Amino acid sequence: MSINTYNCGSVKRLSELFKLLSEPNRLKILCSLGLECRPVSDIIEDTGLSQTNVSFHLRALRESELVHPERKGAFIYYCLPDPELLRLLKDFSDWMENHGSSNETITGKKKAAQ
Amino acid sequence: MSINTYNCGSVKRLSELFKLLSEPNRLKILCSLGLECRPVSDIIEDTGLSQTNVSFHLRALRESELVHPERKGAFIYYCLPDPELLRLLKDFSDWMENHGSSNETITGKKKAAQ
DNA sequence: TACTCATATGTGTTATCGCTCATATGTGGT
DNA sequence: ACCACATATGAGCGATAACACATATGAGTA
Structure with missing residues (x-):
């Protein structure tokens, strides 16, 4: 057993995390974010994706707390919390x-x- | 830049890797494999998945070289190459x-x- | 208030994925 | 050769995911 059985208990959650990362555009967004907090408009420009699409993916990332939004005036900055x-x-x-x-x-x- | 821009060049391949790992049953299979090479029958028993289903997932893992098969008589042992x-x-x-x-x-x- | 800009959301379409059924291939034993 | 067992494969189905379109919300400014 040992490492064999591994942490198979959390397979479900782990797979959900991987699913989030399995979308190229979502990965791109995370990369574009990097260490800085950036407004959506920056991400859009950076990735070349449509506004709707970016927003769509940001929702998924946000809901699993992989990114986290911060209002600053009319803009919403997204950051990697970790x-x-x-x-x-x-x-x-x-x-x-x-x-x-x-x-x-x-x-x-x-x-x-x- | 630095870590910010990250390795965004290989986002595509990275996402493909994650996609493989994003399936709970595929993860289960990898975990069940652990460090040992094991015949498909073991994996089937271990995971409780159908033979067809295990075979189906093994194909995906095999084709991306996440696992690697070795015939031993009538059995086929699968291993993690890395x-x-x-x-x-x-x-x-x-x-x-x-x-x-x-x-x-x-x-x-x-x-x-x- | 009205208008603009930044972002989010609901709906529908299309493509992809996971799964199962039936069947095929391959191996060893008799 | 035949049979039993281990595993693989192809077709089809249902579920889900990604995307675009149109529209809504919310902030700032005049």
């Missing part, structure tokens, strides 16, 4: 690179190495 | 706990464990 999340994303990203097996890529994009 | 993945999962799981915000739980369903 920037540690970025580190986790980076860990995964790095792992993917080294995983070497390489082409995760369903998209057919192949990369040289690390 | 157990580091389990650590990443654990990191996320831990983060979720501490994230405190608590109820990720979009479904509103609160669960102790099982």
Whole structure:
């Protein structure tokens, strides 16, 4: 057992978290946010997504508290309440690179190495 | 920039990885695998999923090289080629706990464990 | 008050996903 | 060769997700 059984109790919640991160545009939004709080308009410009779409994804992120809104006048600034999340994303990203097996890529994009 | 811009180049691939992990049953399968190589029959018993369903998910995991099959007689053993993945999962799981915000739980369903 | 800008929300459409059923493939034993 | 068992695969169905459109809310300003 030990690490084998792993934390399978929280699989449900864990999968919900991953589901949130499994949407490229939502990831983009999180990345665009980075460590700063930014108004939606910035995110829109940054990601190139439609206003509706950004708002749509922000809702999902907000409801699971991955981001958190702050009014400032007419603008609403979104922040990552826990920037540690970025580190986790980076860990995964790095792992993917080294995983070497390489082409995760369903998209057919192949990369040289690390 | 720095961590802000993050690795937004590989957002696509990262999201694909997360999509794989966003399915509770796929997560269960990975957990059930743990560090050992195990035949499909074990996974089926362990997870309580149907044979077809397990096979279905194994295909997805296999095709992205998150697991890797090894024939042994009539049986096919599946392994995690890179157990580091389990650590990443654990990191996320831990983060979720501490994230405190608590109820990720979009479904509103609160669960102790099982 | 009315008008503008920033953002959110409800509805409907389309695509994708997870699952199951039935069946196929592959392996070992007789 | 046949049979039993382990696993994989393809087709089809129902649920859900992402998106756009139109519209609503809410803040600021005049």
